[in-house]
Amino acid sequence: MKENLYQMSKSYSIIAESLTKTFGSFTAVDSISFNVSAGEIFGFLGANGAGKTTAMRMLCGLSKPTSGSAVVAGFNIDKESESIKQRIGYMSQKFSLYQDLTVSENIEFYGGIYGLGKQKLAQSAKELLHRLHLEKDARTLVRALPLGWKQKLSFSIAIMHQPSIVFLDEPTGGVDPVTRRQFWQMIYEAADHGITIFVTTHYMDEAEYCDRVAIMVDGKIEALDSPQQMKEQMKAEDMNEVFYRLARTATRASA
Amino acid sequence: MNKMKYILRKEFKQIFRDPAILRLIFLMPAIQLLILPFAADYEIKNINVGIVDHDHSTYSRGLIQKIEFSSYFNLTEYSDSYQMGLQWIESETADLIIEIPTNFEKNLVRESEATLFLAVNAVNGPKGNLGAAYASNIIRSYNQDIRSEWIQWPRMNPEPQIEVVASHWYNPTSNYQVFMVPGILAVLLTMVGGFLSALNIVREKEIGTIEQLNVSPIKKHQFILGKLIPFWLLGFVVLTIGLMISYVIHGIIPGPNLGTLYLFSGIYLLAILGFGLLVSNFTDTQQQALMVAFFFMLIFILLSGLYTPIESMPKWAQIVAWINPVTYLVDVCRMVMLKGSVLSDMTFHLVAIGFTGVLLNTLAIWTYAKRT
Numbered sequence: 001m002k003e004n005l006y007q008m009s010k011s012y013s014i015i016a017e018s019l020t021k022t023f024g025s026f027t028a029v030d031s032i033s034f035n036v037s038a039g040e041i042f043g044f045l046g047a048n049g050a051g052k053t054t055a056m057r058m059l060c061g062l063s064k065p066t067s068g069s070a071v072v073a074g075f076n077i078d079k080e081s082e083s084i085k086q087r088i089g090y091m092s093q094k095f096s097l098y099q100d101l102t103v104s105e106n107i108e109f110y111g112g113i114y115g116l117g118k119q120k121l122a123q124s125a126k127e128l129l130h131r132l133h134l135e136k137d138a139r140t141l142v143r144a145l146p147l148g149w150k151q152k153l154s155f156s157i158a159i160m161h162q163p164s165i166v167f168l169d170e171p172t173g174g175v176d177p178v179t180r181r182q183f184w185q186m187i188y189e190a191a192d193h194g195i196t197i198f199v200t201t202h203y204m205d206e207a208e209y210c211d212r213v214a215i216m217v218d219g220k221i222e223a224l225d226s227p228q229q230m231k232e233q234m235k236a237e238d239m240n241e242v243f244y245r246l247a248r249t250a251t252r253a254s255a
Numbered sequence: 256m257n258k259m260k261y262i263l264r265k266e267f268k269q270i271f272r273d274p275a276i277l278r279l280i281f282l283m284p285a286i287q288l289l290i291l292p293f294a295a296d297y298e299i300k301n302i303n304v305g306i307v308d309h310d311h312s313t314y315s316r317g318l319i320q321k322i323e324f325s326s327y328f329n330l331t332e333y334s335d336s337y338q339m340g341l342q343w344i345e346s347e348t349a350d351l352i353i354e355i356p357t358n359f360e361k362n363l364v365r366e367s368e369a370t371l372f373l374a375v376n377a378v379n380g381p382k383g384n385l386g387a388a389y390a391s392n393i394i395r396s397y398n399q400d401i402r403s404e405w406i407q408w409p410r411m412n413p414e415p416q417i418e419v420v421a422s423h424w425y426n427p428t429s430n431y432q433v434f435m436v437p438g439i440l441a442v443l444l445t446m447v448g449g450f451l452s453a454l455n456i457v458r459e460k461e462i463g464t465i466e467q468l469n470v471s472p473i474k475k476h477q478f479i480l481g482k483l484i485p486f487w488l489l490g491f492v493v494l495t496i497g498l499m500i501s502y503v504i505h506g507i508i509p510g511p512n513l514g515t516l517y518l519f520s521g522i523y524l525l526a527i528l529g530f531g532l533l534v535s536n537f538t539d540t541q542q543q544a545l546m547v548a549f550f551f552m553l554i555f556i557l558l559s560g561l562y563t564p565i566e567s568m569p570k571w572a573q574i575v576a577w578i579n580p581v582t583y584l585v586d587v588c589r590m591v592m593l594k595g596s597v598l599s600d601m602t603f604h605l606v607a608i609g610f611t612g613v614l615l616n617t618l619a620i621w622t623y624a625k626r627t
Contacts, residue, residue, distance in 0.1 A: 060470045082472070090470040094463030100272050101265065112261025113473050 013038045013165050013196035014059060018068035021054050028054040030219035031068060036198060036212075038164070041191050043210030044200040047247050051219040052200040053093065056167050059198070060090050073164045086114065089158035089166035089195075093173065097154055099143035103134055106142055107157060114161035128156050148179030155186055165196040172203065184209050204239040213239075215246050222246045258473065262481035270485055276451065280489060284443050284497040289504060291439055292432040302386040305332035305349030307340045312360035314401070321397050322353070327389045344376045351375055351386045363401070425593045436501045437588035438561040440494065445555060445581050447493050448524045450548050452486040452531035457544040460535075475623060483528050490524040491517065501592075510595040516588065519601065523584045523608050529615030530580070536622045555581040583608045 014036040021029040029051040036042045046052045057063040059072050061081030070077045073087035097106045107128060111121040129135045132152055142150060151171055159166050168187075172180045184206065191197050199210070207213050207227055214224040223230060223246055227239055236242045270276050304322060308315050323330045328351075332343045343349035354372035363369040373390060377383040459465040468478060494517070501507045509516060531548070538544040556562075558572060559581040565573055576582050583604045590596035598605075 062466065062469055082474075085470055085472045088470065090467065092463060092466045094466065096464055096467035098265070098269065098464060099462070100269055105265070105268060109261055109265045110467075110471070112264075113258050113468075113471050115258065115472070 011038065012036060012071075013040070014042075014070065014072050014198065016055075016059070016068070016070040019055065019058060019065050019070055020067045021051075021058060021063060022066045027219050029058070032214075032216075032219075032221050033068075034214055034221060034224055036165075036196060038196055039191060039194050041187065041197040041199065041209065041211045043207050043213035044198065044216065045202065045204075045207055045213055045243060046200070046216035047202065047250060050216040050247075050250070052216055053169055055216070056169055056198065056200060060088060060167055061085060086161075087164050089161070089163040091154050091158045091166070091168045091171055093169045095147075095150060095154065097142050097150065097157065100141060102139050102141055103129070103145070103153065104138045106153070107160070110157045111160055116161060124160050128160065132156060148175045148183075151175055152179070152183060152186065155183065159190050159195060162193075163195065165198060166190065168197065168199040170200055170202070172201065172206065180206070204243055207239040207243075215243060217246055217250050222249075259477060259480065262473070262477060263484060266481050266485045270455075270489070279451070280447065280493055281496065283446065284440075284493055285500060287439050287443060288436060288497055288500045292435040292505060299382050299385045300327055302328050302351055302382065302389070303331040303349045304328045304386075304390070305334070305340055305343040305352045306330065307334055307337050307352060307354040309335055309357040310355050310359040311335075314360040314363060315355045317400075318353075318355065318394070318397050321400075322390070322393055325389070325393055327386075340374065344374065347376070349376070350379070350382060351390060353390060432505045433507055433593060434589070436505050436507055437592045438559075438585045440497045440501070441559070441581060441584040441588045442556055442561065443493055443497055444490050444520060444524060444584065445527055445552070447490050448486060448527035449531045449534075449552065450545075451489070452482060452528050453534040453538075453544045453548050454541050455486070456482055456532065456535035457538055457541050461540055475620060479532065479620060479623065482532070483525075486528055486531075487521070487524050490520065494520055507592060509592045512591050512595060512597055515596070515598050515601075516591045518598070519587045519591075519605065519608070520584070522605065522612060523580065523587075526580050526608050526612035526615055529612055529619050532619035533615055533622065536619060555579055558582070559585050561585050577607075580608060580611050 012035045014034075016035075017033050018031040019029060019033070020027065020031045032055060044052050044056065054063065058065045059070055059077060061072075061077055061084050065078065072084050075081075075084045075087070077084060098109070101109065104125060107125045108121065111124060116124060129138055132149070134149070134153065137145065142153070145153070155166075155168070155171060158168075172183055175183065180203075187197055187199070187209075199206075201207065210227065212224065212226050213230070214221045216222070223242070225233070227242075230236075230242050231238065234242050234245060236245065306319055306322075308319065319330070319333075322328050332339075332349050334340065337352075337354055340349070340352040340354065344352065352372075352374040354374070356370060356372070359369050359371070371394060373387055375383040375387045456465075459468070498509050498513075502509070530551070534544055534547050534551075538547055554575070558565075558568070558576045558579050560576060561581070565576045565582065568576060587596075587601055587604050590600060
């Protein structure tokens, strides 16, 4: 079985097999299995408390699965979680840049700890600032940037070390529609460069941008398909409707 | 190791950009060393004395005068009724009552013997005890005065006397500041090492940036070293500022073995940083960390021999005191700054604090989990 997982990992970025996480008697993630191909934009949908973040944290090596296994970027999350870390980018729900450092200092710090060389770092920093039109704000404290800019900067820094997968945990929460569009533009560009995107969201319009989506209800994956297929199968007009029909069955209180 | 450079650069930038930390580092030693040694003083002065004089004689007046002229007492009340005296104590206008009975002079002259009565308000224990002791001393010396008045010299002294001359080693003038300053320095180092480091780490948890570091290839020990090194160095800065203040204000020259003090402080800081780290591992918010650290700090300071001698504590408290790392630093500070002790005098201290350091840091690294 294990051998099999490694064989498969050559064509898949993420392979999850009956991944489970329980906290006491509460099962946050209930035996989920799925594969994500390299370069795919994979959406993870669910109401608050459905278990999206817990599942993502296990895949990033932040949380130890209670049972089940997964291979991320060719490494087993249980035994090789440290090796995974060089190969993934992560953008958490909480804003994760240092507010009391400037834009360039944040870039330098994160570039540095991922082991980008001095020259590579300087070059990436320059490109990054140019792409985000932040050249003039390079010496501004991150605290002073508007939220949308912060999120774009956060994402750019998360992929600066060219990971093979980037995990985005509700990256566009609280961001205005225009910036959200720009943000997704950046996601597409990253995917074009071969980076696998694993994104959780509860905006259903964003679900339409994904190659495939998994809908989580009460810790289980209720549906997994392309948005197009899902809509056709359920004879729904849009993803909103698909989501409502599936999430209606939820018994867990959603906050 | 290249990563360490980036981590340290980030930590230092954050520290020097935080006005609160800078203020703490420079103002804390200044204020504590300027105010505390002058204010928190063991010497008890200004004891209010009430005198109940039933005798109204030359000798009773002589005694009253002697008490009045001593720098320890303020003569606040005077009466010839003991009832009044008790009222003074109740209303706290007098801490001490000396009752001179009727026929005090007569008995003294005729029978060479007289009695006095001392009543002490013991609500403030040390003040009452010391007051009674001072008063007894003054009365004894008054007794001597009378005796020498009566005896005609150069006859043989009818009663052999032992005179005690005490010489105060290491602190010749028994200056209280000289005793307190090294102790306060020790507490300052503990605050910087134990408090600031804990708060700094928990802040990363609170803001959420620690998650981002935990998914990065930074190793556990790199993260922890990145937090320890800046505060270790800051500890030396605080120590240096403190030593300068104690020289300028209190005139305490830290002795010829300054290097010893720095060496020991370096090892001590490692131990107390381990404590800070441990606190941060078991708390999630700065508030929690502060409360936990404060709880320990109170015990650390009260059971360190800074204010009260360890030897007079009950057995169990003595055990706690010798587990307490602050005890060792207070002791070493005093040894080096007052006695000029050298490294070989503090072998036991070094071993003890070294062991504590290894223990606390091992526990801290062990309990710091990159994942849950």
